Amino acid sequence: MASLTEHSRLPGPTKRLRSLAREIYNTPGRTALLFLAAGLFIVIVLTAVMQVKLNAWNQPFYDAIERRNWNEFLHQLGVFFLLAAGLLVLNVAQTAANQLIRVRLRDLATRDLIGNWMTERRATRITRAGEIGVNPDQRIQSDAQTLTEYTTDLGIGLLQSTILLVSFVGVLWILSKDVVIPIGDRDLAIPGYMVWAALLYAASGSFISWRIGRPLVRLGTDRYAREAEFRAAVVQASQRAEGIALSNGEAGSRRVLVASLESLVAVLRQIAFARARLTWVTASYGWVGLVFPIIVAAPGYFAGRLTFGELMMVVGAFNQVQSSLRWFVDNTGTIADWRATLFRVMSFREALLGLDAVETVDGVIAREESANDRLVLDGVNVCTRHGTVALSDELVEVSPGERVLLLGQPGSGRTSFFLAIAGLWAHGSGRIAIPPDAEIAYLTQRPFLPAGTLREALAGAGSGATDDEGLRAALARVGLDRLADALDRAGRWDLELATSDQERLGYARLILAKPRWLVSDEGLDPTDDPNRALILSILSQELAETTIVNISQRREPTGFYTRVVELVSSDPGDRVVTACAAQMNESR
Known part of the structure; x- marks a missing residue:
């Protein structure tokens, strides 16, 4: 894999300055x-x-x-x-x-x-x-x-x-x-x-x-x-x-x-x-x-x-x-x-x-937009700093309406696999075909809350209703109706709100966005039981038609998933692990 380092080969000072000047001139x-x-x-x-x-x-x-x-x-x-x-x-x-x-x-x-x-x-x-x-x-x-x-x-x-x-x-x-x-x-x-x-x-x-x-x-x-x-x-x-x-x-x-x-x-x-x-x-x-x-x-x-x-x-x-x-x-x-x-x-x-x-050279995971409205994981093998992680099935196709659990043990590389699906981790091999990004929401245990007004934190990118009535209804649905009058107040919500409330704000954002696909990194395993019951209720009602792929170490809730696929970690002494380590060192 090609290298991107501080001392990569770059043009001389004159050419660098000319390049920056050209971009400034085009603004x-x-x-x-x-x-x-x-x-x-x-x-x-x-x-x-x-x-x-x-x-x-x-x-x-x-x-x-x-x-x-x-x-x-x-x-x-x-x-x-x-x-x-x-x-x-x-x-x-x-x-x-x-x-x-x-x-x-x-x-x-x-x-x-x-x-x-x-x-x-x-x-x-x-x-x-x-x-x-x-x-x-x-x-x-x-x-x-x-x-x-x-x-x-x-x-x-x-x-x-x-x-x-x-x-x-x-x-x-x-x-x-x-x-x-x-x-x-x-x-x-x-x-x-x-x-x-x-x-x-x-x-x-x-x-x-x-x-x-x-x-x-x-x-x-x-x-x-x-x-x-x-x-x-x-x-x-x-x-x-x-x-x-x-x-x-x-x-x-x-x-x-x-x-x-x-x-x-x-x-x-x-x-x-x-x-x-x-x-x-x-x-x-x-x-x-x-x-x-x-x-x-x-x-x-x-x-x-x-x-x-x-x-x-x-x-x-x-x-x-x-x-x-x-x-x-x-x-x-x-x-x-x-x-x-x-x-x-x-x-x-x-x-x-x-x-x-x-990230498009040989030796990285190929990621493309799906042509048949399915999420396809074909021979995906993700390299992490501690080994590799792959699926127990060579080919996994997730169709609309399914709820699939990718089950992995602690330290197995679940988050790296999630990032690979999201297009944020390219180390490894195989092919990922995914529906258009506009139709997908990604959920982690602690959602990103930008600094600014509460309205902006709720709206996010690609959210649906942004009128006061819709926003207040979403807040009430997740038990944050006390914030209904603070829609236009600016603040650091990631610091002002408790972790459980930040999770609930993320759920409200999902209600507003109504994504067709939801890919989660333990996002369905919140910090407390009330939040767990709340997100499952939302997925059963407002997001009943949303296709779900959850990466987690928990099988619960029983009967919620239509299919379970295990994540398999490679032995630290495996030749594949050695090759992955060499690939990551080269990229750094």
């Missing part, structure tokens, strides 16, 4: 993003024009200082404040555009991830795909946020640096004609001397920064993975706090949390040292950059070819060119984080899109 909300991007481009171009003017202002201003011309000095101060006011307006506009693009990008990127995750049952299928399926919440929420913010900031920074470079490189080239290097009695004039100096300075810094900062990409990927694991461990401990306290398990839980924290801290410590090493380069280049252009241009000034104002204009133009060229040096650490989050987000997205290809 309905792209128009607003394109308008924002166009407006931002105009603002950056205008900012570059104003900065060229500000750089040209250096010459008359510093020449006025050199000549001690008070009136010209005041005049140039007035010019400066006008330029500064214009740049201030443009800076505010650029910041606003930056923030709005961040929000829009995150909205579109996260919608794309949610759309690919919460469809075709991928949200649960990906959890069984190995490392890539661990902590999807981290990738969809935190990683997507980091990716879109870094993409916005780096993209705008790169665009601005490129425009400034184009704007000032010509200015610096022209100004370089007056910068000469005296050699004995002769003056050496190098065309574009200051431009070449800026290129050499920035290129050397970029190369050294890349060499030293390269490990940060891998460390960043490891860090986000450890952060996700630690957060998941804390959330799990919080959700199970009551059970931990009652079982005196605080010491054990504390050890688990501390071990997860230590794993995270170890990676953070490596990142700290890596960033410190990188800072030697970036900081030194920053400090040297303060005097480097003056040193390079000094021969022209001391030779009398440049006035003090012209020297400052050359220095200003050099700083703009050099700042644009050393964009990579200044952003090496951020680029490393950006690549790490891009890898995590896009590898997750690629894994989601690749699930179908992985």
